Amino acid sequence: MNAYTSHKQFSRLLYTSALNVDQSGERPEQTARQIAEASAAHNRLSELTGSLMFVDGQFIQILEGPPEQVEETFEKICCDFRHVDVRLIDLVNVSERLFEDWDMACLCEDEETSLALRDGLQEIRFLVGINASQATLQMRSLLDSQSDSSEAGHSAS
Amino acid sequence: MRVLTCLYHEHNLWIVALAAVMCLIGSLTSVKLFQRTFAETGTTRLQWCFLSAFTAGAAIWATHFIAMLGYRPGVPVTLHGALTVLSALIAVGGTAAGLLVACSRNRFVAVFTGGGIIGLSIASMHYVGMFAYRADGIVRWLPGYVIASLFLSVIFSALAIDQIRKIGMSNNIGLGAGLFAAAIVTLHFTGMAAFTVIPLAGVQGGADSEAFSALAAAIAMVALIIIGAGISTHLVDRRTRSKSEEQLQYLAAHDALTDVANRRGFAAALKVQCDKLGKDGRPFALLMIDLDRFKPINDTLGHPVGDIVLQKVARRLRHAVRSGDIVARIGGDEFAVMAYGLASEAEAEALAGRVVEILGRPFIIQGQVAEIGASVGVSLAPKHGSDPETLVQFTDIALYTAKRTDERGYRLFEPAMQEVIQRRRFLEVDLRRACMREDFKIAYQPIIDSATGAYTGAEALLRWTCPDRGEVEPSEFIPIAEELGLISRIGAGVLKQACMDAASWPKHLDLAVNISPVQLHDPRLPQTVMQALEDSGFPATRLELEITETALLGNDEIVMRTLTKLREFGIRISLDDFGTGYSSLSYLHRFPITRIKIDKSFVQRLPSDVGSASIVRAIAQLGESLQMKITAEGIETDEQMAFITQHGCNDVQGFLISRPVNAIAIGNLFHREKNKAAA
Numbered sequence: 084m085n086a087y088t089s090h091k092q093f094s095r096l097l098y099t100s101a102l103n104v105d106q107s108g109e110r111p112e113q114t115a116r117q118i119a120e121a122s123a124a125h126n127r128l129s130e131l132t133g134s135l136m137f138v139d140g141q142f143i144q145i146l147e148g149p150p151e152q153v154e155e156t157f158e159k160i161c162c163d164f165r166h167v168d169v170r171l172i173d174l175v176n177v178s179e180r181l182f183e184d185w186d187m188a189c190l191c192e193d194e195e196t197s198l199a200l201r202d203g204l205q206e207i208r209f210l211v212g213i214n215a216s217q218a219t220l221q222m223r224s225l226l227d228s229q230s231d232s233s234e235a236g237h238s239a240s
Numbered sequence: 241m242r243v244l245t246c247l248y249h250e251h252n253l254w255i256v257a258l259a260a261v262m263c264l265i266g267s268l269t270s271v272k273l274f275q276r277t278f279a280e281t282g283t284t285r286l287q288w289c290f291l292s293a294f295t296a297g298a299a300i301w302a303t304h305f306i307a308m309l310g311y312r313p314g315v316p317v318t319l320h321g322a323l324t325v326l327s328a329l330i331a332v333g334g335t336a337a338g339l340l341v342a343c344s345r346n347r348f349v350a351v352f353t354g355g356g357i358i359g360l361s362i363a364s365m366h367y368v369g370m371f372a373y374r375a376d377g378i379v380r381w382l383p384g385y386v387i388a389s390l391f392l393s394v395i396f397s398a399l400a401i402d403q404i405r406k407i408g409m410s411n412n413i414g415l416g417a418g419l420f421a422a423a424i425v426t427l428h429f430t431g432m433a434a435f436t437v438i439p440l441a442g443v444q445g446g447a448d449s450e451a452f453s454a455l456a457a458a459i460a461m462v463a464l465i466i467i468g469a470g471i472s473t474h475l476v477d478r479r480t481r482s483k484s485e486e487q488l489q490y491l492a493a494h495d496a497l498t499d500v501a502n503r504r505g506f507a508a509a510l511k512v513q514c515d516k517l518g519k520d521g522r523p524f525a526l527l528m529i530d531l532d533r534f535k536p537i538n539d540t541l542g543h544p545v546g547d548i549v550l551q552k553v554a555r556r557l558r559h560a561v562r563s564g565d566i567v568a569r570i571g572g573d574e575f576a577v578m579a580y581g582l583a584s585e586a587e588a589e590a591l592a593g594r595v596v597e598i599l600g601r602p603f604i605i606q607g608q609v610a611e612i613g614a615s616v617g618v619s620l621a622p623k624h625g626s627d628p629e630t631l632v633q634f635t636d637i638a639l640y641t642a643k644r645t646d647e648r649g650y651r652l653f654e655p656a657m658q659e660v661i662q663r664r665r666f667l668e669v670d671l672r673r674a675c676m677r678e679d680f681k682i683a684y685q686p687i688i689d690s691a692t693g694a695y696t697g698a699e700a701l702l703r704w705t706c707p708d709r710g711e712v713e714p715s716e717f718i719p720i721a722e723e724l725g726l727i728s729r730i731g732a733g734v735l736k737q738a739c740m741d742a743a744s745w746p747k748h749l750d751l752a753v754n755i756s757p758v759q760l761h762d763p764r765l766p767q768t769v770m771q772a773l774e775d776s777g778f779p780a781t782r783l784e785l786e787i788t789e790t791a792l793l794g795n796d797e798i799v800m801r802t803l804t805k806l807r808e809f810g811i812r813i814s815l816d817d818f819g820t821g822y823s824s825l826s827y828l829h830r831f832p833i834t835r836i837k838i839d840k841s842f843v844q845r846l847p848s849d850v851g852s853a854s855i856v857r858a859i860a861q862l863g864e865s866l867q868m869k870i871t872a873e874g875i876e877t878d879e880q881m882a883f884i885t886q887h888g889c890n891d892v893q894g895f896l897i898s899r900p901v902n903a904i905a906i907g908n909l910f911h912r913e914k915n916k917a918a919a
Binding site for chain 2: 094096099150153154158161162164167169170171174176
């Protein structure tokens with residue numbers, strides 16, 4: 084916490100998109116994971132944090148950070164043809180990050196996904212269409228439960 | 241002959257060769273600089289003239305002097321310093337004067353006077369130089385060769401100037417340089433042939449040839465340095481100039497805001513591609529892109545935000561096309577793409593689809609969200625055309641069609657589109673003319689009371705017969721009239737005429753007139769209506785205005801005010817085509833509506849279609865409970881009539897009762913009926 088946190092210095096953006104089937108190859112989950120990894124690498128260099136979910140061929144991503152960087156990154160996503168049907172769900176100014184500890188957390192549905200995670204993902208996917216801020220909070224708590232349950236979780240401290 | 245024998249027998253050929261090289265390099269450089277001098281104007285010309293004269297003078301003098309050092313008169317030789325320097329100055333000064341004159345616009349003056357001055361200055365440099373050359377022997381001059389040398393020098397110089405003026409700034413300088421070199425060389429060796437030295441008896445012969453060789457090399461070096469400085473000045477200047485020219489050209493062909501090609505640059509590129517098509521060029525696709533909903537962004541978020549949107553649009557377009565394709569901004573919110581080597585229509589459509597997709601995604605600018613979209617028209621070269629005008633025209637047609645009719649947002653040109661557009665253009669012209677001449681007719685369709693079968697009134701319907709194209713459906717020409725802004729005028733005319741016609745009807749019969757959404761949004765509508773009533777003497781209470789649900793969308797403040805005012809006059813309002821549009825029930829109680837007209841699409845499926853039957857029943861009940869009257873339109877069969885009557889629709893109209901008829905026929909019909917009732 085510092086003096087700046089009283090100002091709403093960050094933007095938080097939530098969008099959904101579908102994976103372009105023509106360009107995703109044999110294993111869409113792998114493509115999704117690659118996107119998340121590339122995104123995390125990019126975010127480490129910038130000041131962005133966030134979370135990427137992939138469920139039923141659909142991306143749900145949160146980007147948070149300085150407004151210009153959020154804007155720039157979203158523009159990059161809009162220029163990316165691996166996404167189709169890009170929908171901006173929410174764009175708000177916030178004073179604190181929710182995903183401070185994640186460059187780009189990835190929650191992807193694949194064969195090894197536990198039943199609990201799968202349910203969590205489905206719930207968020209449903210929530211996104213109704214209440215964006217609720218969906219955002221749900222994503223955060225799903226991440227928390229994930230890092231609690233697995234030792235190999237993110238190096239969050 | 242003596243020139244050649246003198247050259248061969250009395251010269252050191254190595255030094256002569258050096259002089260020749262000197263002369264050639266010097267001439268090429270000089271010609272290049274002369275060209276430049278001629279091309280410039282004003283002070284710049286003077287500066288280039290100075291540089292040229294210095295370089296050419298150095299070349300002339302060095303050639304002469306080196307060649308002199310190669311001369312072997314067979315007697316001791318000394319050089320007079322002051323005269324030698326003077327000879328060099330004459331070469332520079334004479335060339336400068338000659339060049340200035342050669343810049344003259346008059347070709348004769350330029351070539352003969354300018355060339356002559358240069359030729360004579362070469363000669364005077366040579367002969368002054370010869371006076372500086374002191375040979376210890378009996379010197380004899382042959383006047384014939386002297387005169388010949390003067391003539392040759394002047395003629396070659398003049399020809400050289402003429403040639404240089406002719407070639408302008410082109411690189412074809414060989415002939416010019418050759419002629420200039422010839423002027424220098426012929427003068428020198430003809431001049432040398434005029435000069436003979438007979439050694440004096442007893443004087444030891446031979447100049448110090450080693451010292452002379454060293455001197456020759458030194459002079460050659462200095463002269464080459466001067467010439468080199470001249471040519472490099474020229475080259476450096478040309479590079480910076482061509483660079484700034486390139487920059488200017490880039491600015492002229494590119495859009496400053498988005499940094500893609502502008503209309504001009506795009507037109508040029510299109511022309512180049514079209515010209516190439518003739519000789520085994522690749523096929524290409526032309527896309528024209530029109531942004532939808534861009535104007536509201538400028539209006540609500542401001543022009544700076546609009547400008548950023550345009551920049552992002554240009555950047556996204558470059559992502560959507562393949563590298564090498566050309567993106568251009570050809571108007572305020574219009575873009576174009578030229579995509580090369582597209583083999584099929586499917587590929588072109590895929591590209592258009594990408595453009596629509598990428599521009600349909602949201603834009604975020606300084607925390608504001610802008611949602612626009614794009615329509616794309618596509619044409620293929622050479623399939624659809626191979627000249628720029630045709631291609632642009634066809635792409636425009638495709639774009640126009642895409643904007644109106646296509647849900648995907650893009651359309652590939654088809655020849656059939658042309659006919660549609662053509663017809664539309666003709667209709668626009670005819671419609672304007674018809675509007676001026678008030679060429680419209682009104683047909684009236686009677687309405688009867690479903691319970692008694694008696695006439696209750698008639699609906700006025702607009703009819704237009706185009707002189708060239710015959711009868712045109714209202715569904716075709718009314719939207720055009722709305723777009724052209726003619727509908728209010730046409731509507732006012734119809735209202736007035738209908739009121740006039742209906743004024744003669746029996747007093748219990750009503751008149752229904754359709755009002756278009758455009759008219760309804762016009763705040764002057766109540767005034768227009770009252771004027772029509774006043775002019776015709778038709779009572780307001782017998783007039784019913786039919787509006788559609790779409791007219792109630794959008795700015796309902798104005799509509800509400802207009803409708804309320806009309807109601808206050810006693811005019812009734814009915815909601816036409818109910819059930820087809822949004823059919824928001826809130827309209828029914830928010831707006832002062834007195835009647836609902838059930839759309840004929842439901843009526844026509846009666847009574848067999850269960851869904852339509854329920855809808856008709858529901859609307860009838862709704863009307864009853866809201867205390868609104870219900871009219872069923874489009875009754876064609878007795879079964880439909882029976883169903884409607886049974887379910888409580890108050891009034892009916894349709895082909896079963898009567899087709900729309902003209903004003904006289906409806907008047908007759910109503911009066912016959914009245915007389916029958918009276919009798």
